[in-house]
Amino acid sequence: MLDLDATQLARLQFALNISFHILFPAITIGLAWILLFFRVRYTLSRNEAWEYAYYFWVKVFALTFALGVVSGVTMSFQFGTNWPGFTAQAGNIAGPLLGYEVLTAFFIEATFLAIMLFGKDRVSNRMHLAAAALVALGTTFSAFWILSLNSWMQTPQGHEIVDGTFHAVSWVEVIFNPSFPYRFTHMLVASLLTSAFLIAGLSAGRMIRKVDGPATALVVKTGVGLAAVLVPLQVLIGDLHGLNTFEHQPAKIAAIEGVWETGTGVPFTVLGIPDEEARTTRFAIEIPNGTSLLLTHEADGEVVGLDAFEGAHPPVAPVFWSFRIMVGTGLLMLAVSWWAAWQLFRGHGLSRGALRALSVMTFSGWVATLAGWYVAEVGRQPWLIYGLMATADVVAPHWQATVRGTLIAYALLYAFLLAAYISTLRYMATKPAASLRMLPAAQLRAASAVTER
């Protein structure tokens, strides 16, 4: 770390911050809709178990949201502290999109979350429902604007450059740029999946420890059902997203697939070790014609290789590996969710093995989401705005010692907070479920005997 130049340090700091940040929206965007679902089920059935589920998970939501807010505030400053050239030259585009995020999302989320958390005895159920719906909409609006900006940086259009400064020509074209619809749906589904595995996994852990109540079973069922439906959908969306990237950012795809030279009938490399100096992939396990088939839907279709972008393509190994971690995690999610769904479908409840598998997969969404973002963001390098603005050209001229010092401070703080977050969730899930109160007294005694063992 000592030999990094200012650009690398600034990137590392921004990457640390944005990686830490995305963990929390990855949960809250999806969890907000799941909370609304719990609230609606409670309203329709008046089954108290749904309300218990709601109040447990709204507290998880609040904690997660707080971590998302504080790390997000940090990001809004780091655009300026780390990349002043970006804000100065592209502020005309980035500013309004971020501004609309603040206006249409942040205030709604923060304000109505208070009603969800503390409004129990102060507002009607209808108002409570409305608050839950507004928070869910707010998180989604937030994703809409920030992903629009990110997508514009990947596939810019609708602008003109006058004296080195970007100006919007058509806001519709800027907002709905080519990669935006794919990235937006991909992220929404990723967040729903992250939350689905979180709620199913924590609840499964609770069942293993025998501190579960009637609400726990409903939560597991919701999580497993959601995951079983959404994982295959995510595979499809991911494929479409990849085709879109192939069209607009071929260098990124070449890095993902490890295609060093342009050619036809390109094989798909399942695993291997990319070696950027020798410009080859060592120990490659290949499927003949695989990449050509995936990207062009023809066995001998032409795929542009990294040789076409000499000196201006992303580092290959991180992109290559991140992609495989994302896909691998996705396949695991598919297997576990279908296995559990099959057991629930047959009506026997979940086996100990399935419960353990779900519990192990609690934070699997984080792994896949982070890996996916590394593919997208490292894959955009060396550009900050694809093809138009190089990352190294807009970095702030800080003392390296300053950046290094603040980087270490952030890293320590984030490691501490992440540990505290995970241990707090685990602690919350080891306490006996409040919905145990719904059980008759005799059963309750038996249940508490188990927990006090």
Added chain:
Amino acid sequence: METALPLIFMAIMGGALLLYVILDGYDLGIGMLLPFGTAAEKDTMIAAIGPFWDANETWLVLGVGVLLIAFPVAHGIVLTALYLPVTIMLIGLILRGVSFDFRVKAAARQKRMWNRMFTAGSLIAASAQGWMLGSYVTGLEPGLVNLAFSALIAITMPALYIVLGAGWLLIKTEGALFEKAIRFGRYAMPAMGLALLAISLSTPIVSETIAARWFSLPAFIGLAPIPIATLAAYAAVYWVLHRAAIARAGYAWLVMVGTVLMCIMATLGLAYSLYPYVVLDRITVWEAAAATKSLEFVLVGIVLVLPFTIAYTVLVYRVFRGKATNLSYGEQNS
């Protein structure tokens, strides 16, 4: 091309930051006062800000957002110059924001640690904001005098927040905590006065053009209401805090209102001093302004959305009005 658009955005930015100072000011103030409460009082103090702090902090994001939207060049300059205090403030805000949630959700034995983090985060954020304000009003120029001035504001700014926090506690609490809040406010007032005085005097001292603009007739007479109103508000707050019987008789809200009035007057004074600069004596609002097309696009959104934002903010303050004694989180565990 000198249109009114950049000025409108300067006003929106100033308004958002002023709202932030007032609203998150009382949150941060209560954070700094937390160690002086008993265990039960601590819970009440937190309950007094629980439903509000999150939205309060969002005004800072809007303020910085408008700086980026409307004055992208200045955004880079200001945040590059304030890199270190900004980073320190962010770490403070992070600690404050997460402690708020962790202290009630983590295991009981950790509660004391999170209470301390809450206080530490609030103090760090308040001081860093003071430093930033001090650097900003002296034109972001380095130098020993400016450094000393920034340090002075960094030390005294927390006092302003403590008076705001005490003012909020006087509205939201009763009994022993109410009495404590009176004392908190009393102790913090002199330092707050120093902060406001220093900020007000700084710009004319730093810049001769500003001095000329203030201390010339007839401008001086036209501007007189600003210092007069500030002094009157200070006297009113002093009076209520030092005659506790008046506070107990139902006039305790005067502390909050008086302090808010002082903040508004200080902001108006600053606005008059700084005009037309975004960065004092360096960049005017027109030089730093974003493209007109971008400003128009955002202004439409602001005009359409901000009234709703203010309306539902008022709604939530109404839902959670009254003394903060029985704020419940709902059921504990599913």
